[in-house]
Amino acid sequence: MRVQKIRHRFECNLRFLLTWLILSAVACIIYVFVVFGSLINKTVLPSNNVPSTIPYITVPSEYNVFLQFNSTPESINRVYTGSIQMNFLARDVTQQLFFHRGEKVKISSITLQNSDGNTSTPTAGAYDKSTGVQAYIPISNLTSQENYILRINFEGELDFPGGGPKHLEYALPNGTTRYSIVFGNTVTSSSGLRYLMPCLDATDFPAVFNFNIRHSSRYRVISNFPGRIQQSILYTATIFNSTFAMDSSQVALALMDVELPPVTVQQNGLTINKYYRKNVVSNISTDRIIQFMAAKSDQIEKIDVLALPSLTAIQQPGITFYDENDVLRENVDLGSIGSSL
Ligand SMILES: *[C@@H]1O[C@H](CO)[C@@H](O)[C@H](O)[C@H]1NC(C)=O
Ligand SMILES: *[C@@H]1O[C@H](CO)[C@@H](O)[C@H](O)[C@H]1NC(C)=O
Ligand SMILES: *[C@@H]1O[C@H](CO)[C@@H](O)[C@H](O)[C@H]1NC(C)=O
Ligand SMILES: *[C@@H]1O[C@H](CO)[C@@H](O)[C@H](O)[C@H]1NC(C)=O
Ligand SMILES: *[C@@H]1O[C@H](CO)[C@@H](O)[C@H](O)[C@H]1NC(C)=O
Numbered sequence: 001m002r003v004q005k006i007r008h009r010f011e012c013n014l015r016f017l018l019t020w021l022i023l024s025a026v027a028c029i030i031y032v033f034v035v036f037g038s039l040i041n042k043t044v045l046p047s048n049n050v051p052s053t054i055p056y057i058t059v060p061s062e063y064n065v066f067l068q069f070n071s072t073p074e075s076i077n078r079v080y081t082g083s084i085q086m087n088f089l090a091r092d093v094t095q096q097l098f099f100h101r102g103e104k105v106k107i108s109s110i111t112l113q114n115s116d117g118n119t120s121t122p123t124a125g126a127y128d129k130s131t132g133v134q135a136y137i138p139i140s141n142l143t144s145q146e147n148y149i150l151r152i153n154f155e156g157e158l159d160f161p162g163g164g165p166k167h168l169e170y171a172l173p174n175g176t177t178r179y180s181i182v183f184g185n186t187v188t189s190s191s192g193l194r195y196l197m198p199c200l201d202a203t204d205f206p207a208v209f210n211f212n213i214r215h216s217s218r219y220r221v222i223s224n225f226p227g228r229i230q231q232s233i234l235y236t237a238t239i240f241n242s243t244f245a246m247d248s249s250q251v252a253l254a255l256m257d258v259e260l261p262p263v264t265v266q267q268n269g270l271t272i273n274k275y276y277r278k279n280v281v282s283n284i285s286t287d288r289i290i291q292f293m294a295a296k297s298d299q300i301e302k303i304d305v306l307a308l309p310s311l312t313a314i315q316q317p318g319i320t321f322y323d324e325n326d327v328l329r330e331n332v333d334l335g336s337i338g339s340s341l
Contacts, residue, residue: 184252
């Protein structure tokens with residue numbers, strides 16, 4: 001009777017021990033996965049290693065940018081994808097690579113190519129949300145006076161309140177809603193491109209910006225430079241090649257319904273294309289456009305002008321946006337239309 005009791009207690013303890021061992025093993029495996037998962041794509045540098053302004057060490061000369069918007073004039077799609085190829089010179093030896101990106105611009109892949117053509121993948125460093133500065137650590141130090149190419153694939157979001165590209169809604173005469181996509185910064189801005197794409201977004205870093213924008217065939221696209229439409233069976237794209245360097249804050253673009261054809265005027269050696277709702281605005285003064293246009297528009301020899309409701313006014317090289325209500329007020333001031341309106 002007593003012996004049995006002892007054996008029973010022993011069996012009980014053995015079962016407890018085995019259960020405990022199995023649970024520990026399972027917990028260990030889970031822990032390994034959690035640690036491994038938390039290391040993927042995670043910051044390596046503490047955030048105090050990210051400067052608030054980007055040092056003048058990596059200096060871009062040219063960006064080749066691809067953007068793909070999935071909206072149409074009739075339907076909104078808030079996600080867009082893109083890639084940049086940034087050619088830059090390292091002016092000094094550096095262990096880190098810094099660039100700006102808006103909070104909603106998410107990087108999916110990144111590679112760095114040196115002047116020998118060797119490609120490597122830098123490691124993600126810290127990101128400072130308040131300054132928008134992202135750090136990356138290249139596999140080896142960048143060499144002084146060597147040219148590099150940084151390639152980044154990313155995904156962005158339209159209609160984020162902090163800045164960046166957004167949908168602009170307006171009504172047709174029959175009440176149907178249409179959507180444009182607009183992106184641009186006011187004349188007084190010194191930055192802003194980071195909300196569209198990763199870049200060195202400060203007046204220290206002017207560069208040539210070439211854009212290839214893929215879009216619905218229902219859209220016509222305008223930007224700082226004249227566009228060239230590329231039509232294939234699979235897609236429609238508009239290509240904008242830059243002929244001079246601009247500040248990042250000067251980059252502007254808009255996607256508009258092809259059913260909003262422009263009124264074109266030639267004046268002062270400029271081709272001026274005015275896009276506006278003809279049922280609302282009767283005319284936009286060419287003299288006013290020329291008076292307030294960005295100085296470098298002369299070199300581009302064209303200005304694309306877009307006026308729509310609630311559009312923030314901008315004047316950047318080759319492109320001007322107006323709030324439709326401002327145009328209406330101005331027409332009254334200029335006596336183009338009766339002040340009874
Ligand atoms: C990389 O550069 C840092 C200074 O920026 C220097 O301290 C370090 O020794 C360099 N590393 C190599 C491997 O050259
Ligand atoms: C770069 O590529 C060359 C051959 O193309 C190779 O010999 C060299 O080791 C590479 N350098 C690095 C840092 O990978
Ligand atoms: C309104 O007009 C647009 C363009 O003229 C047309 O495509 C659309 O079908 C019309 N909508 C209605 C409800 O009539
Ligand atoms: C625009 O630039 C790209 C890349 O630099 C080039 O391949 C293309 O031929 C250029 N197109 C025009 C019309 O200049
Ligand atoms: C626009 O207004 C200007 C000046 O008021 C006038 O000369 C021009 O003919 C008008 N254009 C159109 C298309 O009505």
